[in-house]
Amino acid sequence: MSRSLVVDRPGAHRLADGPVPEPGPGEVLVRVAAAGICMSDREVYDGHRDAAYVRYPVVPGHEWSGTVTAAGDGVDPALVGRKTVAEGFRACGTCERCRCGETSLCTGGYAETGFTEPGAFADHLTVPARLLHPLADDADLRAAALLEPSAVIAAAVRAGRPRPGERIAVVGAGTLGLLAVQLLAAASPAELTVIDPRAARGEQALAFGASGHCSPADAGELSGRFDLVVETAGAPSTAASSPLLARRGGRVVLTGMFTPGAAGIDPVHLSLSQLEIRSVFGAPSSAWTDAVRAFGLGLLDPGPLITHEFPLERFTDAIALVGGGDPKTGKVLLRP
Known part of the structure; x- marks a missing residue:
């Protein structure tokens, strides 16, 4: 079984149990290690995000890290067992902007993990393997959950x-x-x-x-x-x-x-x-590469920004801290 935190509509959420997702062709299954909560997640929960950039019901979670546990058809099986993060924008890869390397400006239609596609406030998620940025074997997955804002x-x-x-x-x-x-x-x-x-x-x-x-x-x-x-x-x-x-x-x-x-x-x-x-809105693939490289070299250490960690069951406590105004609150993580 796999748990996921579902926001059915603004202000309404539930912890759902279901089968472990299976990766489709070109996808991988990731066991989530940590997922950050940011103000955009709070906006999703409160109903303040532009309707064009969210699709309810949704499993939020676009800042995350984890380990690949299964690979779908057409995916290199050597990825199984790798620590990883992944880009959130589901860029088409074929439009003019994508072909110019500006994947965050994809004109193929908006799709993003945690907003229109199931995100990482869950035990598992599936993502296209082409979006992965594998990490070193000794990478700190707690800190790596902040590589999405690092890419921005x-x-x-x-x-x-x-x-x-x-x-x-x-x-x-x-x-x-x-x-x-x-x-x-x-x-x-x-x-x-x-x-x-x-x-x-x-x-x-x-x-x-x-x-x-x-x-x-x-x-x-x-x-x-x-x-x-x-x-x-x-x-x-x-x-x-x-x-x-x-x-x-x-x-x-x-x-x-x-x-x-x-x-x-x-x-x-x-x-x-x-x-x-x-x-700047989001991050193209090149910026993700920069952030992951800097993290691997030790030039970027997001770990000290983390001040609170909660299990999925305490999502209500976690989301209340984000945007709550307490200067002692830094980055808040969910740890499935």
Whole structure:
């Protein structure tokens, strides 16, 4: 038997028992080791996710790690027993954007593990083998559950093109922001400043490689200072405020998920400053490769971000922590 946490509709969930899924042609079966809960999962549970990006009933869980236990027809049997993570977007692989390597921009229709396809809040899940990123035999599967947000940040770092000796700012010190600090520190910046109202998160950023931190209230004196600004907070004001931190001709990457009504970027400042602004939603295959490689090399260690772990039976307690506002809450995991 295999258990799964099913959200039938917003606010309604159940723990279901059923047979262990069988992988179809081109698929593998994975025994889930750990699955992270993020704000998008909370949005699914609360009914706040755009209807085009969720399909009820759904088993959530797009941040996960596990071990391959079975392979379907046409899949290399050597994958059985391998520790692994996998891309969430079920990109078609044949459209123009996929053929250009931009798999997160697939035009073949939206499908994603944990939102439209069964996810990892379960004992087992099946995924296409082509989406796997196998890990080393000694990989820490607890920490590896955070490789999905790590891939998003790897996509942001790719877009931002950090160069040694540059001044870099990270706006926000949540999961994405602290992962960004680790990857950006590996680029040998001259300065790596984190901006977040939570002093404890700023101190954690220093331990991850930042050179300094400050609150948004004190960030005004840093206007025009940075070569690269990576925004990760998704707060109502941070899309507008982050470009003000960049020097003329600088680069800004927006990775936070903004809600309708967030303040927009001043077009006058944008044009006069000749800024380059990029946004990131999800991660293409290349960014997953970057994140998994950095994890394997020890340049990226998401483990210290994890503060809470729960079994599937305590999903209600786990989801309540996410977005609850407690500054001591970091990453929350379900451990089937």
